[in-house]
Amino acid sequence: MLFAVPDRLVLGKRMHIIVCIKQVPDTTDVKIDPKTNTLMREGVTSIVNPFDMYAVEESLRLKEKHGGTVTALTMGPPQAETALREVISMGVDKGILLSDRAFAGSDTWATSYTLALAIRKIGDFSVIICGKQASDGDTAQVGPGIATHLDLPQITYVRKIEEMDDKHIVAQRLLEEGHEYVDSSLPCVLTVVKEINEPRLASLKGKMNAKKAVIVKWTAQDLGAESSKIGLEGSPTKVVKIFTPAPRQGGQILTGEPEEMVRKLAESLKDVVIAAAK
Amino acid sequence: MAASIKIIDEKCVGCNLCVKACPFGAIVVENKLARIDYAKCTICGACFDACRFEAIDLKKDVGTTRDLSGYKDVWVFAEQTENKIQSVTYELLGEGRKLAESLGMDLCAVLVGSGIKDKAQDLIARGARKVYVVDKPELAYFQDESYAAVLIDLVNRHKPNVLLCGATTIGRSLCARVAVSVNAGLTADCTGLAIDPETKNLLQTRPAFGGNIMATIITPNNRPQMATVRHKVMKEAVADAGRKGEVLLQDIAVSLLKARSRRVKYEAETETTVNIAEADIIVSGGRGMQNPENFAILKELASVLGAGVGASRAAVDSNWIPYSHQVGQTGKTVCPKIYFACGISGQIQHLAGISASDIIVAINKDPEAPIFKVATYGIVGDLFKVVPLLTAEFRKLLKK
Numbered sequence: 001m002l003f004a005v006p007d008r009l010v011l012g013k014r015m016h017i018i019v020c021i022k023q024v025p026d027t028t029d030v031k032i033d034p035k036t037n038t039l040m041r042e043g044v045t046s047i048v049n050p051f052d053m054y055a056v057e058e059s060l061r062l063k064e065k066h067g068g069t070v071t072a073l074t075m076g077p078p079q080a081e082t083a084l085r086e087v088i089s090m091g092v093d094k095g096i097l098l099s100d101r102a103f104a105g106s107d108t109w110a111t112s113y114t115l116a117l118a119i120r121k122i123g124d125f126s127v128i129i130c131g132k133q134a135s136d137g138d139t140a141q142v143g144p145g146i147a148t149h150l151d152l153p154q155i156t157y158v159r160k161i162e163e164m165d166d167k168h169i170v171a172q173r174l175l176e177e178g179h180e181y182v183d184s185s186l187p188c189v190l191t192v193v194k195e196i197n198e199p200r201l202a203s204l205k206g207k208m209n210a211k212k213a214v215i216v217k218w219t220a221q222d223l224g225a226e227s228s229k230i231g232l233e234g235s236p237t238k239v240v241k242i243f244t245p246a247p248r249q250g251g252q253i254l255t256g257e258p259e260e261m262v263r264k265l266a267e268s269l270k271d272v273v274i275a276a277a278k
Numbered sequence: 279m280a281a282s283i284k285i286i287d288e289k290c291v292g293c294n295l296c297v298k299a300c301p302f303g304a305i306v307v308e309n310k311l312a313r314i315d316y317a318k319c320t321i322c323g324a325c326f327d328a329c330r331f332e333a334i335d336l337k338k339d340v341g342t343t344r345d346l347s348g349y350k351d352v353w354v355f356a357e358q359t360e361n362k363i364q365s366v367t368y369e370l371l372g373e374g375r376k377l378a379e380s381l382g383m384d385l386c387a388v389l390v391g392s393g394i395k396d397k398a399q400d401l402i403a404r405g406a407r408k409v410y411v412v413d414k415p416e417l418a419y420f421q422d423e424s425y426a427a428v429l430i431d432l433v434n435r436h437k438p439n440v441l442l443c444g445a446t447t448i449g450r451s452l453c454a455r456v457a458v459s460v461n462a463g464l465t466a467d468c469t470g471l472a473i474d475p476e477t478k479n480l481l482q483t484r485p486a487f488g489g490n491i492m493a494t495i496i497t498p499n500n501r502p503q504m505a506t507v508r509h510k511v512m513k514e515a516v517a518d519a520g521r522k523g524e525v526l527l528q529d530i531a532v533s534l535l536k537a538r539s540r541r542v543k544y545e546a547e548t549e550t551t552v553n554i555a556e557a558d559i560i561v562s563g564g565r566g567m568q569n570p571e572n573f574a575i576l577k578e579l580a581s582v583l584g585a586g587v588g589a590s591r592a593a594v595d596s597n598w599i600p601y602s603h604q605v606g607q608t609g610k611t612v613c614p615k616i617y618f619a620c621g622i623s624g625q626i627q628h629l630a631g632i633s634a635s636d637i638i639v640a641i642n643k644d645p646e647a648p649i650f651k652v653a654t655y656g657i658v659g660d661l662f663k664v665v666p667l668l669t670a671e672f673r674k675l676l677k678k
Contacts, residue, residue, distance in 0.1 A: 025487075050608060108466075109458060135607060136487055139466035144422070144454035153538040154422050156451040159601070170542060174602060175447050176553050177359075178546035184539035194608045195601035227327070236463030241494040245485070248633055251654040253645075258663045265639065265655055266671040269616060272637065273583060273672060276558035276615050 015068030016125045019059040021052040023083040024136045051131025053199040069093045089202035089210035100219040105232030112145025117223040128189045143191035153188045159195040282337045289333035299328030349501035352378040353438040356389045366444030371404040372515035380473040392418035402523035404515040416535040426455035427534040438502045445506035463497030464504040488630030510613045552586035560614045562588030566621020570598040579669040606631035624649025
């Protein structure tokens with residue numbers, strides 16, 4: 001791959017792909033400490049947000065097809081470095097960690113501002129790829145937020161990249177009742193859904209690279225961030241209450257012969273079905 | 279989370295930096311320790327910024343500190359596809375009306391499209407007092423940049439207090455752009471909205487961590503207060519053709535209609551006619567379906583019920599059914615009146631996507647399957663026998 005000539009793509013410069021990732025708890029089964037009203041994260045291991053793995057894989061496929069480099073970018077506590085090493089083991093070339101106490105408490109506005117500053121500092125890029133959303137917050141707002149802070153076009157919920165050259169990209173976006181093909185100029189921001197690919201496993205060589213890799217670390221000062229736009233202060237939304245929803249109760253287990261169970265069930269559902277099917 | 283500030287005595291060295299920084303003269307140093315006079319302190323944070331020893335613990339106020347009185351009315355973005363207004367819009371108008379009444383403000387709708395202005399009357403019939411209409415050929419279908427530019431322009435001109443939008447692909451893509459541009463807070467995927475009677479802030483409640491946790495969020499210092507809201511959670515506003523309202527056609531600068539991305543073509547999903555995000559009934563299959571052909575029995579039940587067809591991740595990963603049908607954490611979150619889980623064991627990631635369903639019916643041959651713990655009705659049995667019987671029973675019932 002070292003001297004690979006990009007096929008189908010005559011680039012004036014090498015393509016640079018930036019992939020944004022987030023470290024999240026490896027479970028959705030998170031509990032609240034009733035005393036402090038905060039999330040109990042002890043004993044929960046951290047992983048790369050599953051949606052971001054598709055973004056990483058797609059970045060690597062673009063690189064393999066067109067040549068270039070892939071940089072992974074994350075914002076988080078110092079231990080988020082392990083997430084960067086994990087994606088480097090898959091084939092990402094470089095990892096940048098944005099870590100600073102001043103970033104703590106960021107909502108999607110402040111997070112996308114901070115990531116956008118870092119991307120501007122990186123400077124040269126063709127495309128930014130994000131997972132459609134993170135599995136802890138589920139907002140799907142950071143990708144479009146980055147695009148807006150950088151004044152770039154976006155294609156969200158991408159399920160397939162159809163074609164790409166150094167000026168534009170055509171991608172399929174998943175909509176509720178179908179999909180559309182969107183043509184966008186580059187650079188642009190993509191957010192990808194699970195359907196787009198099957199993320200690879202790390203190779204042995206990749207794991208060795210990941211061990212050796214030097215992770216670049218930037219603070220708020222390195223980014224020249226305005227203090228009123230980062231962290232808790234830069235976040236318009238404030239969480240005022242966190243609570244556990246009442247757990248769903250198991251109901252009635254029907255027993256008997258299939259015909260009998262079906263009759264009982266149909267009788268119980270009758271009114272709802274008639275109302276819904278009208 | 280009330281605002282608070284205090285000196286951490288162990289860290290304070292009595293250097294006087296905070297005393298100098300305080301614009302209100304609210305800090306004195308006594309015995310080499312800073313002391314805050316809480317009668318004077320406004321929790322502005324100047325001392326926090328000045329302190330070099332991290333000796334000040336500041337929790338920012340979540341009450342309003344800016345003059346936000348210029349922001350009026352509750353807006354609903356009326357999402358349309360091919361000039362058909364999406365049902366989530368009517369749900370938002372139903373909920374928006376209650377919010378507008380609590381605030382003593384008007385409920386308004388924003389309608390963007392091409393050849394769309396006649397639809398404004400529908401929105402008035404559903405309770406909108408004013409409808410801001412932008413009707414341009416360039417806006418025939420959703421485009422992230424131009425739609426965002428139009429909405430940003432309208433927000434800047436008319437300054438709404440609240441702006442609601444469906445938590446759809448379009449709504450989530452659009453609002454995230456608008457919120458960043460107008461410096462607004464945006465809460466995704468809300469399932470509950472209310473007005474705090476004291477502060478008049480919008481209380482936005484949403485699930486996080488796949489529905490295991492609910493969070494209530496406010497945007498105290500920024501307007502509009504923006505939220506995307508899930509389908510099927512709020513009740514649709516009932517249409518009343520007698521309602522009166524104003525239709526306000528808006529002029530838009532041509533430069534705002536330009537977009538660097540454009541739709542080349544659109545392909546409708548052919549496999550199904552019912553969108554599971556909006557479906558009242560969903561018939562879903564999992565690993566227990568064994569192969570793609572067996573989904574035919576689910577499709578038959580679905581067609582009798584007018585239901586959507588869903589699937590678990592296992593079924594989608596086996597390529598038995600397209601990804602657009604996947605329900606659960608990495609697929610869609612659904613909230614139907616009835617969810618039939620056929621041959622689905624009920625992994626936590628799947629349950630995260632269905633927990634908002636009114637009724638869950640589980641059909642599984644394994645009595646230990648976790649799905650039975652959340653099912654309203656459980657049938658332990660062979661789905662290949664049960665589902666066709668159920669189809670026949672409902673066909674009889676609905677006289678189809």
